[in-house]
Amino acid sequence: MGSGHILVYAFDVLIQLYVAEGFRERDAVELILRNNLYGLDIDKRAFQLAYFALMMKARQYSRRILNKHIKLNVYTVPGEAGISESDIKLLPMNFPDQEKAFEDLETLVTNFKYGSDLGSLIEFKDIDFENLKSGLNTENISLFDDDIRKMVCVGELLQQKYDIAVTNPPYMGSSGMNKILSDFVKKYFPNSKSDLFGVFMERLEKMVKSSGYYSMITQHAWMFLSSFEKLRNKINKQTIVNMLHLGTRAFEEIGGEVVQTTAFVISPADYKNYSGSYVRLVDFENHKLKEEKTVAVIEKENTDYLYTTTQNNFTKIPGQPISYWVSENLIHDFVIGKRMDEVVTPKVGLQTGDNNYFLREWWEVEHDKIKFDAKSIPDAVESGKKWFPYNKGGSFRRWYGNYDYVVNWENDGQEIRNFVDDKGKLRSRPQNTEYYFKEAITWPLITSGGLSVRYREYGSIHDVSGMSAFSDNVDVIYYIIGMLNTPLGNNILRILNPTINSQIGDFRNIPVIVNQKYEIINFVQQAILLTKEDWDLNENTWNFKISPLI
Structure with missing residues (x-):
């Protein structure tokens, strides 16, 4: 979640949706904080900024919200807590299913051992969090009580499915990863291990419901490079709903970066023959022009940089690059032509x-x-x-x-x-x-x-x-x-x-x-x-x- 910019923006969108459905703003604020917004980060300072920003945004719509003592669903991912298997068995907590609870707690402790390195890439399956929360809701206090409670809260966030997942993921090539992270992504994310942004693409797809959506801004390397071909094969079995192919200098106000970026919305569902919308902004030289051209598309002006195509066309090209601007005639050449390595x-x-x-x-x-x-x-x-x-x-x-x-x-x-x-x-x-x-x-x-x-x-x-x-x-x-x-x-x-x-x-x-x-x-x-x-x-x-x- 970083410092919470996306969460704050999502809050404004959700307020509009609630009000349109007849809710009062002050009621909507509480519902949004309790039920709609979730965030994780490995950086405690980022978590603190996100927490503060979200509460200040809530205060904008409800003056009394700070008095309600609402616990936000935003956390830092736990790291090594120094809790052993024997410590877990000594916890003075009563669970409806005591054996299952201790088994699940061991799983949480084991997986969060490297939480500060792996963050929200950690996955959980089949943990009975209702059983765990029933035991944690007692008045018993132990040395490790706060650590266990936090693990349960974050673990539940990492196991549940969401309607929408949005992030600006970390960009880190495999050469920049430490051994713990490198070994982890090689084992669990072999299709996207070349860069951490690709790993997060796969992780977000797992976090959303089959009817949901995930949206990101990443480097555009995954669209073309051979090292991401297996990742593209997976994505071309999903549905790219739309894409802003931003190119360089999409964020010139914050440094004039030359990283080639792309922003997109993808559904895990495979909607056959769906025509996605692709806005090609790579040829516009700065962020202001890119913004103006995007607004023109939204307002349905005539543009020659808006493309619509089905993902079936990508699969006809070797390597399945996301080459959305290619004409039907040229795609046909890939179908009927010989590959170059068959000729020379x-x-x-x-x-x-x-x-x-x-x-x-x-x-x-x-x-x-x-x-x-x-x-x-x-x-x-x-x-x-x-x-x-x-x-x-x-x-x-x-x-x-x-x-x-x-x-x-x-x-x-x-x-x-x-x-x-x-x-x-x-x-x-x-x-x-x-x-x-x-x-x-x-x-x-x-x-x-x-x-x-x-x-x-x-x-x-x-x-x-x-x-x-x-x-x-x-x-x-x-x-x-x-x-x-x-x-x-x-x-x-x-x-x-x-x-x-x-x-x-x-x-x-x-x-x-x-x-x-x-x-x-x-x-x-x-x-x-x-x-x-x-x-x-x-x-x-x-x-x-x-x-x-x-």
Whole structure:
């Protein structure tokens, strides 16, 4: 619940609903506090702020509310209380079912042992809280009475189902989690373990009734990245009711953040053929514009950034990205086309372990120690050369170019293959070596300026950032390069992954409708030839002959 902003806003909404049903405001206030609003947090200061904010909001509508001593349904999640199994059995409490009560109390104590780390991710099932509350309502006081009461209250909140669950969850990648949290999410939330916001998406879905809704604002990574594919598979069996795809700077007043965010409402129920509404705000540069554009949608003005589509369309695209803006014709291409990896073979390449040590720009080393035209590993070894062209990706450039680096691959990469750290652990990864020195399709890992695909002549070793794909048929290579260097090729990649990193997995999923006549091959060859001539006019290239100005 954080410091309670969502609870306070929900209070205002609920007051309007109660008044519309004929309740007096002061009566509605008490009903809302007792029956409608629930919140949890692991931070005691956040809890205190939320409690205060909620009571002040209640005071706005009812002057006497502070005199009623209402206990709010907001709590901090209990942590290690130092209560043992033997302590529980010594509690002087009388329960209708004493054996069941002690069993349930043990479950609560065990699960809340790491409550300060796990918070509301903790789940309870089949605990008889009515039985526990009957025993706790006695006048008996024990050393651990307050701790037990709190565990029972919070445990009940974590077990019951809600009509609506809303949160701005914590954002934390797996690398930032401590061991307790990391082990927990790996075991209980394997589909969303990459980031805590994804874990909370699954947790909230479990907390609401099948007829209910859960709403969140998260990073948009879950919509596209392969690490969240299993999570998307689950969500596409539910119903996305609506979404504001906010993009960056949605909250500029509080820091100008550049995190890509999305806000959504989802129902756990699968409403077949439901057309969800998606507002695409990623292209609007600040929070004020995003707000104005959202208001325009609410007021039903004509907008070209409002999309409606069914989730069935997402399942037709490999990886099931939430690509709501894609046209029916393009979705049809995914259905009828071949996957890219059925046409060419995408492969990642060499990871040296230390590029500063093993790489040089070609002009930094002795020219006669470079083998520019090796066609295979045996050819490279037989040459006796130390340095070989290295495809590292590079800047935006289509068709041909970025022949800048050479790598130390002397004696079949002997030094790289045996490169270890201080503890003797191998640092390098010479992957897919059977594809080294082959001609290829290549594109850079980072595509912030758009997709740029090039032809790579034989003779190079490819890097993990110089993404590459291979075919024994050079006409196929030309055909794919031509297809991908179109605006449509760039758009398809953005459908599969709109981040700036174009991974091998995204490339594999691009649909290819093969034209057996390869009518574009001649145009592609001309483009490559012209771009090669342009590249070689640069005096920093190894094929430079003479300046065109002379």
